[in-house]
Amino acid sequence: MYPNILHLFANTTNEYPETLQHIKWEKEINHTNIITVLPKDVNGEMWTFKKVVDYYGYPMYSKRISNAIRTYQHALTPTTKQHSIDYINRNFKKYSKYKDLPISDKCCERLKKEPLRRKAKELGLECAILGILASESYQREKEWLEYGCNVFYERKDNQSRPLSFWTDDDIAEYIQRFNIKIPKLYEMGYNRNGCMYCGFGVQLEPVGQNRYQKLKKTHPVQYNYFLKNFKNLMIDFEINI
Numbered sequence: 001m002y003p004n005i006l007h008l009f010a011n012t013t014n015e016y017p018e019t020l021q022h023i024k025w026e027k028e029i030n031h032t033n034i035i036t037v038l039p040k041d042v043n044g045e046m047w048t049f050k051k052v053v054d055y056y057g058y059p060m061y062s063k064r065i066s067n068a069i070r071t072y073q074h075a076l077t078p079t080t081k082q083h084s085i086d087y088i089n090r091n092f093k094k095y096s097k098y099k100d101l102p103i104s105d106k107c108c109e110r111l112k113k114e115p116l117r118r119k120a121k122e123l124g125l126e127c128a129i130l131g132i133l134a135s136e137s138y139q140r141e142k143e144w145l146e147y148g149c150n151v152f153y154e155r156k157d158n159q160s161r162p163l164s165f166w167t168d169d170d171i172a173e174y175i176q177r178f179n180i181k182i183p184k185l186y187e188m189g190y191n192r193n194g195c196m197y198c199g200f201g202v203q204l205e206p207v208g209q210n211r212y213q214k215l216k217k218t219h220p221v222q223y224n225y226f227l228k229n230f231k232n233l234m235i236d237f238e239i240n241i
């Protein structure tokens, strides 16, 4: 109904080259009305994935685990620290041994959410339409069950998430039926085009074929950068690369 609707693309500085190529195609060839939002703070200073990892810690295992570890590490009193430990042991005991490593869930906030919020405010946008699926994570499913697809005037931001109850098969069928152009990454053995180095869920991926091991084969330049900067962390996190 609104072909010229504004799109915001949050370039997290951690994007696959194919994602960036696709955005370029959308903008220049497909004439999609799209603005790229870079992760700058209030003072206009640029954040990068590396800077976020150095400053806050690596987004690893899952959002909930990283959040619990950050909460534990920043607990101000022995009581709250103990509560954090109890929470970790109760919910994800096997990750407790990583709780003193540099892990944090702040990355999305710095690289994606905050810059998008600021841009939306600057442009006076009233509602964001997001393509997230409930099946993508525990958190997204929980949110959908609690709020449904349209969350208007209930939280800080108005959001419509019309694909919430779609499955991966629904998406695949839609792409085929309407002949939608998608990033080349999907032809290279990937089924997500999220952030390249993100650690959320990596421990659950097939042995020998996790995202970093795939990256080694498909994107050697990006993989070498990853090795140079994060290899030691991966050893501590016990992630095969």
Ligand code: SF4
Binding pocket: 012, 014, 059, 107, 108, 109, 111, 112, 194, 195, 197, 198, 199, 200
């Ligand atoms: S998806 Fe992962 S790497 Fe990307 S911004 Fe969020 S936490 Fe960071």
